Amino acid sequence: MIDVQEVGRTFTIRRRTGLLRRERRVVHAVQNLSFTVRAGEFVGYLGPNGAGKSTTIKMLTGILAPSSGRIQVAGLDPARRRTALARRIGVVFGQRTTLWWDLPLRDSFELIRHLYKVDRVAFRRRLDELTELLTLGEFLRTPVRQLSLGQRMRGDITAALLHDPRVLVLDEPTIGLDVVSKAAMRGFLRKLNAERGTTVLLTTHDMGDIEKLCDRVMLIDNGRLAFEGGIDDLRATAPEETSIEDVVARLYARGAPAAGQRQARGQ
Amino acid sequence: MVRTYALLAWTWMRASAQYPVSLALLTLGSLAVNALDILAIWVIFSHTTTLGGFALPEVMFLYGTAGVSFAVADMLFGNVDRLSTHIRSGGFDIMLIRPAAAFLQMAVDRFNVQRFGRITQAAVVLGLALAGLEVPWSRAWMIPVMIVCGVVIFASIFAIAGATQFLLINAPEVANAFTYGGSSLTQYPLTVYGSELVRAVTFVVPLAFVNWQPALLVLGRDDPLGLPHWLRYASPLAAVALATVAMLAWRAGIRRYRSTGS
Numbered sequence: 001m002i003d004v005q006e007v008g009r010t011f012t013i014r015r016r017t018g019l020l021r022r023e024r025r026v027v028h029a030v031q032n033l034s035f036t037v038r039a040g041e042f043v044g045y046l047g048p049n050g051a052g053k054s055t056t057i058k059m060l061t062g063i064l065a066p067s068s069g070r071i072q073v074a075g076l077d078p079a080r081r082r083t084a085l086a087r088r089i090g091v092v093f094g095q096r097t098t099l100w101w102d103l104p105l106r107d108s109f110e111l112i113r114h115l116y117k118v119d120r121v122a123f124r125r126r127l128d129e130l131t132e133l134l135t136l137g138e139f140l141r142t143p144v145r146q147l148s149l150g151q152r153m154r155g156d157i158t159a160a161l162l163h164d165p166r167v168l169v170l171d172e173p174t175i176g177l178d179v180v181s182k183a184a185m186r187g188f189l190r191k192l193n194a195e196r197g198t199t200v201l202l203t204t205h206d207m208g209d210i211e212k213l214c215d216r217v218m219l220i221d222n223g224r225l226a227f228e229g230g231i232d233d234l235r236a237t238a239p240e241e242t243s244i245e246d247v248v249a250r251l252y253a254r255g256a257p258a259a260g261q262r263q264a265r266g267q
Numbered sequence: 268m269v270r271t272y273a274l275l276a277w278t279w280m281r282a283s284a285q286y287p288v289s290l291a292l293l294t295l296g297s298l299a300v301n302a303l304d305i306l307a308i309w310v311i312f313s314h315t316t317t318l319g320g321f322a323l324p325e326v327m328f329l330y331g332t333a334g335v336s337f338a339v340a341d342m343l344f345g346n347v348d349r350l351s352t353h354i355r356s357g358g359f360d361i362m363l364i365r366p367a368a369a370f371l372q373m374a375v376d377r378f379n380v381q382r383f384g385r386i387t388q389a390a391v392v393l394g395l396a397l398a399g400l401e402v403p404w405s406r407a408w409m410i411p412v413m414i415v416c417g418v419v420i421f422a423s424i425f426a427i428a429g430a431t432q433f434l435l436i437n438a439p440e441v442a443n444a445f446t447y448g449g450s451s452l453t454q455y456p457l458t459v460y461g462s463e464l465v466r467a468v469t470f471v472v473p474l475a476f477v478n479w480q481p482a483l484l485v486l487g488r489d490d491p492l493g494l495p496h497w498l499r500y501a502s503p504l505a506a507v508a509l510a511t512v513a514m515l516a517w518r519a520g521i522r523r524y525r526s527t528g529s
Binding site for chain 2: 011058061062063064065082083084086087091093095096098100101102103107111114115116117143
């Protein structure tokens with residue numbers, strides 16, 4: 001469902017070092033990255049800040065074009081077939097909303113129905129279903145700006161699923177959520193994956209998400225794939241550690257920062 | 268395309284209606300600014316009878332045609348030159364994950380109706396000018412043609428201004444020189460400017476084709492600067508050429524898009 005072959009993405013940073021002198025530096029945000037995600041899988045994508053997670057997500061969704069290599073998502077090349085791909089995948093960014101800030105949630109959904117050309121009957125059925133599963137009912141008429149973070153997040157997930165995508169890409173969907181909302185969100189995602197067979201790729205810094213949801217984990221560091229395998233394989237990399245958080249911390253530390261490279265991505 | 272645009276425009280109109288006081292103040296503000304524009308022309312003609320060799324109704328004709336073209340282009344596409352703000356906030360990423368052209372979403376973003384007031388205002392000036400001019404039908408056909416071409420030219424300039432911001436994220440003001448600058452420039456007969464500038468806006472940034480050249484035809488005038496006669500029919504050509512450049516620039520920009528940090 002997702003196929004990434006030897007993908008690289010470089011950024012050229014220009015910095016003024018003197019009055020006329022300019023320094024050019026090439027930063028490899030992602031290099032020689034290859035992985036596949038099969039249909040129906042639930043895969044966690046881990047990595048420290050600045051490791052290349054977001055760059056990868058942006059390449060998978062067609063926001064950024066890769067500098068080298070080949071990507072296929074749901075049978076399409078994301079950068080070339082961006083709008084066609086948008087109808088086949090759902091994307092949720094935990095840190096920013098895709099909803100219309102000043103409109104009631106319901107109106108945002110209606111607008112998404114038009115943009116994605118979902119037919120009225122299918123839309124109604126799907127919205128009712130999601131409303132029930134995510135208990136959206138009571139705030140469908142509330143403007144998005146007045147929603148709490150947890151409510152807004154549920155709204156965003158719904159928005160990403162109204163067109164029934166085959167692949168769901170989640171970039172830190174549980175960031176900032178309280179324990180109860182987090183548990184509800186995880187329960188929903190697990191069900192979605194199990195019952196509808198939706199393929200899910202999730203980035204997170206919350207190890208609970210990884211333990212409770214993912215069949216498989218990929219860990220990226222300094223733009224390269226540093227680990228790939230099941231949760232048990234992940235544990236086996238540091239058998240002396242008891243919590244998964246410590247195991248991952250070790251893996252992050254192992255591929256310790258090649259200094260400048262990491263901070264350079266935050267520009 | 269048109270349907271998606273209309274739908275999103277309606278959405279933004281409803282969204283801005285959520286803040287009625289702000290909406291009212293913005294409308295008043297834009298009315299006042301445009302009234303000053305017209306006042307300036309009136310002040311000039313209270314001291315002289317011609318401007319750059321053109322009488323009041325003729326200047327009003329130039330003002331009106333450029334004004335209508337610019338106001339329509341600004342209402343429909345004006346937001347495109349605010350691309351850098353959307354890139355920095357990450358909002359542009361969101362547009363890229365939706366199944367609609369990014370240019371269209373960018374153009375319609377924060378669509379506001381008070382810009383419609385500007386169109387009406389310019390149209391009134393144009394109407395008054397035509398009442399005082401008595402243009403024969405054999406030349407009047409050019410008026411709708413030049414307005415449409417003007418819209419396309421200004422829209423293309425907005426698009427190019429937006430496209431440059433893929434590269435120059437920190438310099439949106441450079442773009443304003445061409446968009447709003449171009450609008451002010453075309454409000455007066457080009458004869459009031461130096462001939463080098465006229466050549467530049469004829470052959471480099473084709474602003475002279477928004478209203479100046481076709482207006483020479485409508486008004487039945489010889490070119491005071493002696494440029495070839497056929498140029499007055501060349502507006503559609505200039506519009507298509509500039510639109511092509513704009514489209515290529517926008518595409519090249521999207522390909523080079525780098526997004527932001529997180």
